Amino acid sequence: MPHSRTRLVQGRADTSLAPFDSAVETFMKDHMIPGCSLALSRNGELVLARGYSWITDIETPVEPTSLFRLASISKSLTGAAIVSLMEDGSLTWTGKKDSSNKLVDLIDMPGTIKDPRVNDIRVEHLLFHVGGWNRDANTGGSGIEPTANDHAVSLDYGMPLPITQEAIIRWMNEKYMLDFTPGSSPGIFDGSEYGAYSDYGYLLLGRIVETIAGVPYEQFVQDRLLAPLGIYGMRLGRTLLRSRLPGEVLYHCASYDLHKNIMIEGEPQNALLQYGGYFSLENGAASGGWVSSAVDLVRFASSLDDPVCPILSNPSQLTAIHPYAQDPANYYGFGWYCARGGANPEYYNGGLLEGTRTSVIRWQDGTDQLCAALLCNSNAFDSDDWEPRTLMKDAAASITSWPTTGFWDDYL
Numbered sequence: 518m519p520h521s522r523t524r525l526v527q528g529r530a531d532t533s534l535a536p537f538d539s540a541v542e543t544f545m546k547d548h549m550i551p552g553c554s555l556a557l558s559r560n561g562e563l564v565l566a567r568g569y570s571w572i573t574d575i576e577t578p579v580e581p582t583s584l585f586r587l588a589s590i591s592k593s594l595t596g597a598a599i600v601s602l603m604e605d606g607s608l609t610w611t612g613k614k615d616s617s618n619k620l621v622d623l624i625d626m627p628g629t630i631k632d633p634r635v636n637d638i639r640v641e642h643l644l645f646h647v648g649g650w651n652r653d654a655n656t657g658g659s660g661i662e663p664t665a666n667d668h669a670v671s672l673d674y675g676m677p678l679p680i681t682q683e684a685i686i687r688w689m690n691e692k693y694m695l696d697f698t699p700g701s702s703p704g705i706f707d708g709s710e711y712g713a714y715s716d717y718g719y720l721l722l723g724r725i726v727e728t729i730a731g732v733p734y735e736q737f738v739q740d741r742l743l744a745p746l747g748i749y750g751m752r753l754g755r756t757l758l759r760s761r762l763p764g765e766v767l768y769h770c771a772s773y774d775l776h777k778n779i780m781i782e783g784e785p786q787n788a789l790l791q792y793g794g795y796f797s798l799e800n801g802a803a804s805g806g807w808v809s810s811a812v813d814l815v816r817f818a819s820s821l822d823d824p825v826c827p828i829l830s831n832p833s834q835l836t837a838i839h840p841y842a843q844d845p846a847n848y849y850g851f852g853w854y855c856a857r858g859g860a861n862p863e864y865y866n867g868g869l870l871e872g873t874r875t876s877v878i879r880w881q882d883g884t885d886q887l888c889a890a891l892l893c894n895s896n897a898f899d900s901d902d903w904e905p906r907t908l909m910k911d912a913a914a915s916i917t918s919w920p921t922t923g924f925w926d927d928y929l
Contacts, residue, residue: 527579551570588870641841686721771896771897889913
């Protein structure tokens with residue numbers, strides 16, 4: 518007998534913030550999303566923490582503390598880690614072109630480098646997506662995203678799955694020429710103001726962090742950026758369903774077809790896309806591997822707007838205009854998209870993986886500094902319908918009376 522579905526809302530929110538509940542619930546209903554979590558801070562205080570579920574009686578409701586894969590929002594953590602290393606003098610960058618450390622001087626680059634221009638890649642190039650790789654074949658690129666080609670790497674080198682980050686780097690060094698000269702204008706590729714987006718570039722940044730810090734990338738981020746904020750639940754996720762973390766949601770795709778498993782050692786030959794059939798969270802750690810609750814994500818992101826930021830001396834560097842920006846009104850910073858074309862700047866990031874859709878945004882609304890995170894456990898809807906910035910900003914604009922106290926301490 519089929520299980521009926523029930524809508525549940527968990528967590529805290531003042532009744533004055535009902536427009537947020539209405540907006541999220543309508544969005545979930547329209548797109549049949551099983552679970553979402555939303556957190557919102559105002560002037561540094563948590564004022565909303567919700568878990569929304571559309572579930573059967575055999576599923577676990579989403580809580581404000583439920584863990585979700587962040588996908589590319591992970592890059593915001595990596596960008597902050599790089600700035601932290603710049604602030605303590607471990608890395609250099611003057612803000613001018615070609616003034617940061619060279620990649621080859623910082624980490625081991627296995628294999629014989631096919632394209633000598635790889636030797637000219639710098640930290641800033643990786644940060645701003647001008648490292649030389651263009652994964653979009655439609656705009657003149659190779660069409661290769663090395664963090665999602667595990668079977669090709671395994672076949673080329675005759676190595677068993679799962680492959681390692683070292684194998685991916687060797688494969689890229691030995692097999693491929695760069696699509697463009699590092700640091701050159703990515704505008705040759707369809708005029709994108711955001712560069713030639715590269716998960717691989719952020720994989721390399723994660724390697725830089727752990728090589729310089731002398732500890733694993735995850736540990737550095739947790740110790741340097743998260744623990745000082747009282748965040749202890751954010752961590753790197755795991756690809757396989759059996760390795761799902763306590764409190765982590767289940768992920769849902771539009772298709773439940775099986776695909777060749779990339780985590781094949783000791784595993785079934787085939788897997789769902791979101792659980793081993795396409796990507797490795799372990800290899801994509803710094804580019805897309807983190808999991809978090811919406812509350813902890815807002816705790817981290819809102820700290821960057823604190824006049825006395827506990828984790829960075831100059832958090833504005835994360836979103837400052839830089840010489841690789843094609844458009845000073847819209848560009849990609851240190852893991853943040855920066856929209857400066859309106860009366861008030863907005864800084865945001867989003868993520869997409871099979872079974873995952875995420876968004877975080879920081880913006881000014883009148884005299885209020887707001888930060889919101891919306892995390893979903895499904896990507897089974899059209900990208901054109903994913904407008905979280907509009908959803909959250911419209912809901913905020915409709916609020917006539919805000920709560921006067923916050924409740925961070927409820928979610929320590």
